[in-house]
Each structure stands twice: as structure tokens, then as C-alpha cells.
Amino acid sequence: xxxxxxxxxxxxxxxxxxxxxxxxxxxxxxxxxxxxxxxxxxxxxxxxxxxxxxxxxxxxxxx
Numbered sequence: 001x002x003x004x005x006x007x008x009x010x011x012x013x014x015x016x017x018x019x020x021x022x023x024x025x026x027x028x029x030x031x032x033x034x035x036x037x038x039x040x041x042x043x044x045x046x047x048x049x050x051x052x053x054x055x056x057x058x059x060x061x062x063x
Contacts, residue, residue, distance in 0.1 A: 003057065010053045017046035 023039035 003060075006053060006056055010050065010057075013046055013049045013053060017043065017050070020046055 020039050020042040024036060024043070027033075027035035027039055
């Protein structure tokens with residue numbers, strides 16, 4: 001059950017990454033540097049979160 005919950009969290013994190021990528025594209029199109037920075041930082045959070053979740057799954061940790 002815990003592993004399923006972790007997988008759901010992973011899917012949610014990946015969807016957040018998809019949204020952040022769309023924001024990056026829009027910010028580039030609008031030439032909005034502040035929005036671009038915000039979206040890039042969100043991508044960093046998503047990447048870090050994804051790596052933590054994957055590590056949890058590999059180790060079989062509860063989360």
C-alpha cells in the first residue's frame with residue numbers, strides 16, 4: 001500500500017514538472033525573465049523530488 005502511495009506521489013510530481021515546462025515555454029515566448037526564473041526553480045524542485053521518490057522506491061522505504 002505504501003509503495004502505491006509513493007507511485008501516486010511520483011505521478012503527481014511528474015505532472016507538476018510538465019506544468020513547469022509549459023510555463024517555461026510561455027515565459028520564453030513572453031520574454032518574461034521573472035516568470036522564467038520561477039518556472040526554472042520549480043523544475044529544480046520537481047527534479048529533486050523525483051530523485052528522492054525514486055530512491056525511496058529502490059530502497060523499499062515507506063513514505
